[in-house]
Amino acid sequence: MRWFVTGSEGQLGTALRRRLGELGEPCWGRDLELDVADPEAVADELASLPGGPPEVLVNAAAFTQVDRCEQEPELAARINALAPAGLARLCSERGIRFVHISTDYVFDGEGEKPYREEDPPAPRSVYGHTKWQGERAAMAECSELLLVRTSWVFGRGRNFIAAILGQAERVAAGEGALRVVDDQRGRPTYAQDLAEAIRVLVAGGHRGLFHFANDGEASWWDLARAVLDRSGYGGLEIERIATLALDLPAPRPRYSVLDLGKARKAGVPMRPWQEALEAYLASEDGSAVPVP
Ligand SMILES: NC(=O)c1ccc[n+]([C@@H]2O[C@H](COP(=O)([O-])OP(=O)(O)OC[C@H]3O[C@@H](n4cnc5c(N)ncnc54)[C@H](OP(=O)(O)O)[C@@H]3O)[C@@H](O)[C@H]2O)c1
Structure with missing residues (x-):
């Protein structure tokens, strides 16, 4: 199959291009140099590809900085809601399979059991709202x-x-202390596993809504602990703090564990997040210089 990926330098975009490259599936991609919210520019780009428009377009572009979305709601709406609507229309008109990605932040996090695809979204942040708008518009x-x-998601x-x-x-160099929130629970997801899940769903001809993440659940504190224990920082303490202590602009869901039953039934491979984390840390992505 011939693929095109928007947001191709992001975590998922990078992982998808890598996975499709390994399998020898032709894949083109653009990041910020092609504004995903400009359907005419995207149409021109697709038409100019060797061999013409692709069979599959994956929209991996998004405004993912949850707190910045609160401060720039118009930009968030443009990238997270307007853009998928335009891409969906374009793909529909040209017979291109369209794959769009959304988030657990469409849920309010007040639930007690994993969120299924049919559970009603109730986003609390601008990011969650705009992503939900994008879902509905694309549908x-x-x-x-x-x-x-x-x-x-974690990737490159x-x-x-x-x-x-x-x-x-x-902290190991004697500067400051580690404090991580312990009152939000979710499912960590390796971008490489998400890329494979998308590929498997597309190859299987699936349509509609699927939840995908790595198996198991964690708090951010659990994830931080697992990272340090596997990176030579096992001796460093991490203080458990409440989300409120950070006074962040965007509210976060307290519990946003996604139910994975539908994707599992569709044959999507799903490993525990701890295994995925180890694979990430051993990869070139995980050994890249830490972001300050
Ligand atoms: N990251 C997470 O934890 C997470 C969780 C749940 C769902 N998701 C969803 O998963 C998908 C992939 O996320 P990700 O983690 O791979 O995001 P990412 O690493 O932030 O990548 C998104 C890419 O899109 C680019 N982009 C932003 N505005 C654009 C525009 N107008 N035109 C073209 N490209 C643009 C970004 O460039 P700049 O970085 O230069 O702006 C970035 O390279 C998104 O739909 C996201 O909402 C992510």
Whole structure:
């Protein structure tokens, strides 16, 4: 199959290009140089590809900085809601399979059991709201849409694990202390596993909404602990703190564990997040310089 990936330098975009490259599937991608919210520019780009438009377009572009979205709601709406609507329309008109990605932050996090695909979203942040708008707009424009919700993604680039490793380096050098929230629970997801899940769902001809994450659940504190224990920082203490103590602009869901039953039934491989974390730390992504 011939693929095109928007947001191709992001965590998922990078992972997808790598996985498709390994399998020898032709894949093109653009990041910020192609504004995903400009459908005409995207249409021109697709038409100019060798061999013409792709068979599959994956929209891995998003405004993912949850706190910045609160401060820049118009930009968030443009990238997270308007762009998928335009891409969905374009794909629908040209017979291209459209894959869009959304988030566990569409849920309010007040639940007690894993969120299933049919559970009603009730986002609390601008990021969650705009992503949910994007889901609905893409569904309305493209009946053949494959929509994958995921959570707590780590891959190449800016992410929680890279941030924790950066902080650990400073704490080990005698600067500051590690404090991590312990009252939010979710499912960490390795971008490489998400890329494979998308590939398997597309190859299986699946459409509609699927949840995908790595198996198991964790708090951010659990994840930070697991990272340090596997990175030579096992001796460093991490203080458990409440989300409120950080006084962040965007509210976070307290519990945003996604139910994985539907993707499992579809044959999507799903390993525990601890195994995925080890694979990440051993990869070139995980050994990249920690983000300050
Ligand atoms: N990261 C998570 O924890 C997480 C959790 C749940 C769901 N998701 C969803 O998973 C998908 C992939 O996320 P990710 O973690 O791979 O995100 P990411 O690493 O932030 O990558 C997104 C990419 O899109 C680019 N981009 C932003 N605005 C653009 C525009 N107007 N045109 C073209 N490209 C643009 C970004 O560039 P800049 O970085 O230069 O802005 C970035 O390279 C997104 O739909 C996200 O909402 C992510």
